[in-house]
Amino acid sequence: MVPLTDEEVRELSTKANAIRQTIVEMLTAAGSGHTAGPLGMADIFTALYFNVLKHDPKNPDWAERDRLILSNGHIVPVRYAAMAHAGYFPVEECLTLRKFGSRLQGHPERDMLPGMETTSGPLGSGLSQSSGYAYAARMDLIREPSASNGAGGKRSGDFRVYCVMSDGEHEEGNTWEAILFAGKYRLANLVGIMDRNNIQIDGDTENIMPLEPLRDKYEAFNWHVIEVDGHNIPQFIAACDEAKAIREKPTLILAHTIPGKGIREIEGDYRWHGNPPGKGPTDKIPADKQAEVFLNELRATNQRQ
Amino acid sequence: MISPDAKLAANIFDKPALASTREGFGKGVVEAGTADERVVVLTADLAESTQAHHFQKAFPDRFVQCGVAEQNMATVAAGMALYGKIPFFTSYATFSPGRNWEQIRTTIGINNVPAIVCGMHAGVSVGPDGATHQALEDMALMRAIPHFTVISACDSEEGRKATIAAAKLGSPVYMRWGRDKTPVMTTAETPFEIGKANVLWKSDKPAVAIFATGHLVYQALLAARQLEGENISVTVTNVHTVKPLDRETILREARAAGAVVTVEEHQIAGGFGSAIAELLAQECPLPVEFIGVHDKFGQSGEPTELVEHYGMGTSHIVAAVKKVISRKN
Numbered sequence: 001m002v003p004l005t006d007e008e009v010r011e012l013s014t015k016a017n018a019i020r021q022t023i024v025e026m027l028t029a030a031g032s033g034h035t036a037g038p039l040g041m042a043d044i045f046t047a048l049y050f051n052v053l054k055h056d057p058k059n060p061d062w063a064e065r066d067r068l069i070l071s072n073g074h075i076v077p078v079r080y081a082a083m084a085h086a087g088y089f090p091v092e093e094c095l096t097l098r099k100f101g102s103r104l105q106g107h108p109e110r111d112m113l114p115g116m117e118t119t120s121g122p123l124g125s126g127l128s129q130s131s132g133y134a135y136a137a138r139m140d141l142i143r144e145p146s147a148s149n150g151a152g153g154k155r156s157g158d159f160r161v162y163c164v165m166s167d168g169e170h171e172e173g174n175t176w177e178a179i180l181f182a183g184k185y186r187l188a189n190l191v192g193i194m195d196r197n198n199i200q201i202d203g204d205t206e207n208i209m210p211l212e213p214l215r216d217k218y219e220a221f222n223w224h225v226i227e228v229d230g231h232n233i234p235q236f237i238a239a240c241d242e243a244k245a246i247r248e249k250p251t252l253i254l255a256h257t258i259p260g261k262g263i264r265e266i267e268g269d270y271r272w273h274g275n276p277p278g279k280g281p282t283d284k285i286p287a288d289k290q291a292e293v294f295l296n297e298l299r300a301t302n303q304r305q
Numbered sequence: 306m307i308s309p310d311a312k313l314a315a316n317i318f319d320k321p322a323l324a325s326t327r328e329g330f331g332k333g334v335v336e337a338g339t340a341d342e343r344v345v346v347l348t349a350d351l352a353e354s355t356q357a358h359h360f361q362k363a364f365p366d367r368f369v370q371c372g373v374a375e376q377n378m379a380t381v382a383a384g385m386a387l388y389g390k391i392p393f394f395t396s397y398a399t400f401s402p403g404r405n406w407e408q409i410r411t412t413i414g415i416n417n418v419p420a421i422v423c424g425m426h427a428g429v430s431v432g433p434d435g436a437t438h439q440a441l442e443d444m445a446l447m448r449a450i451p452h453f454t455v456i457s458a459c460d461s462e463e464g465r466k467a468t469i470a471a472a473k474l475g476s477p478v479y480m481r482w483g484r485d486k487t488p489v490m491t492t493a494e495t496p497f498e499i500g501k502a503n504v505l506w507k508s509d510k511p512a513v514a515i516f517a518t519g520h521l522v523y524q525a526l527l528a529a530r531q532l533e534g535e536n537i538s539v540t541v542t543n544v545h546t547v548k549p550l551d552r553e554t555i556l557r558e559a560r561a562a563g564a565v566v567t568v569e570e571h572q573i574a575g576g577f578g579s580a581i582a583e584l585l586a587q588e589c590p591l592p593v594e595f596i597g598v599h600d601k602f603g604q605s606g607e608p609t610e611l612v613e614h615y616g617m618g619t620s621h622i623v624a625a626v627k628k629v630i631s632r633k634n
């Protein structure tokens with residue numbers, strides 16, 4: 001891997017900030033939806049769409065693209081915003097989120113929006129789908145051992161599968177079934193990315209249903225685990241690179257994130273899990289000022305960058 | 306009389322060949338896999354009793370053992386279908402689609418990908434395993450999911466053909482299978498097309514149209530033959546595709562007779578008879594009697610005695626025909 005230049009890191013940070021502004025705008029316009037998770041994952045989605053993923057916004061069905069499966073569909077505003085900024089569709093379309101007739105459903109639907117790899121929302125089923133996808137792709141790689149398929153094209157199945165998951169959905173049995181499966185079949189073309197933000201709708205994960213020690217659990221299931229600061233873009237990109245060198249196991253990137261990251265008043269506050277700006281807790285910012293305060297804060301951050 | 310167009314086996318009332326419908330799956334899926342290398346088969350620790358082991362032997366590299374984890378199996382299959390494979394995933398119907406219904410709804414139904422849910426051991430004719438393993442609700446569960454086609458084959462041969470057809474359909478399918486060996490009525494020449502019901506027994510002036518699905522089609526034919534001896538004319542239509550229904554054939558046969566009996570090894574609530582009744586209520590309301598399980602769970606026993614105990618034998622069909630005739634006019 002060629003390390004990022006300072007200039008490249010600054011550009012990615014600026015992009016992440018722009019994506020956060022779009023998230024606040026689209027949630028405000030929608031009047032419903034989740035705020036904390038999308039803001040907390042803005043740095044990782046920026047890294048994915050602007051550095052890590054092999055993809056083409058103008059050709060979303062490109063056979064060789066890396067597949068990004070979003071398991072916890074409720075944070076999809078961050079994906080919509082990142083896709084729009086990457087050129088999949090106009091950024092203005094983000095303001096149709098959750099509205100009648102929009103391609104931007106409250107929880108993502110595959111056949112409504114090109115580039116959306118699967119339908120999700122009900123928690124716990126993304127890692128299994130990603131595992132099935134990675135398994136199927138590897139079947140074709142094994143079947144076509146030569147570097148080319150003879151028609152001058154690349155081998156089918158020659159891509160990586162990334163699965164973004166929440167920490168809360170590790171309370172679902174289906175997730176652990178998938179961890180067993182991917183470990184058994186040594187799906188080295190699969191990378192799980194866990195948004196370890198420690199909150200869920202009803203409170204902190206370790207109060208609702210303790211999940212730790214997550215690293216030990218994954219390692220016991222035969223995964224390679226890399227822990228990163230989910231807001232350190234170069235560190236996350238380096239972890240994705242490291243995963244490519246792990247040939248005998250699937251990799252989990254355990255990304256420690258701050259829910260609501262970027263808006264000081266709401267960072268780490270679980271009460272912002274399921275509310276949009278304008279409908280969140282009012283003890284710090286009155287409801288009618290929330291969107292404005294959030295956007296001003298993000299713009300100020302942008303100027304400092 | 307047996308319709309010559311149905312090209313049924315010659316000896317079905319004498320010494321019919323016996324085979325379970327799931328055996329038809331086992332053969333059909335190997336044929337489908339031979340014809341199309343995208344076909345893969347998954348199982349959840351039930352390779353032999355789902356008959357998936359035939360495919361496992363023929364194509365070991367395309368067989369995926371998921372362990373006892375039906376939710377994972379359904380969603381792994383969804384991922385494989387997203388990639389471009391044609392996965393058949395197999396377990397008992399009480400577990401799949403019973404336990405993993407939401408995963409099927411979201412990741413296969415809403416996603417609209419061609420994964421094929423194979424629910425074995427449907428009906429009380431599972432026998433000694435008892436109520437926990439006798440799926441009586443699966444067709445109701447699956448016909449309620451948009452995008453899904455629902456198929457319940459009448460015998461092993463039809464099951465073989467249905468499996469080959471399902472692999473080519475390109476959309477989500479639920480296939481229902483039985484454990485017990487039952488008469489093989491159809492032949493390689495019997496027409497089969499997904500969504501096209503087949504009239505197996507016809508009459509010039511029928512008093513009742515019997516619509517049946519699954520292996521009880523044979524009991525319906527036995528009933529038709531017995532009723533013929535009592536000068537009561539009926540037709541028997543094999544409705545292997547429970548969704549989408551063959552509206553044209555069903556409405557034609559229903560209108561010709563003016564009364565209907567439905568036959569299935571499933572709960573009456575939400576099942577095949579309900580589907581027929583929904584269609585008739587809208588298009589040609591007429592008296593209907595339902596053969597099936599009336600809001601009860603099964604129990605251990607031998608398949609034949611259980612089918613009789615729960616009111617789905619030949620004598621029950623004969624009685625239902627007579628009852629529905631009495632309700633006409």
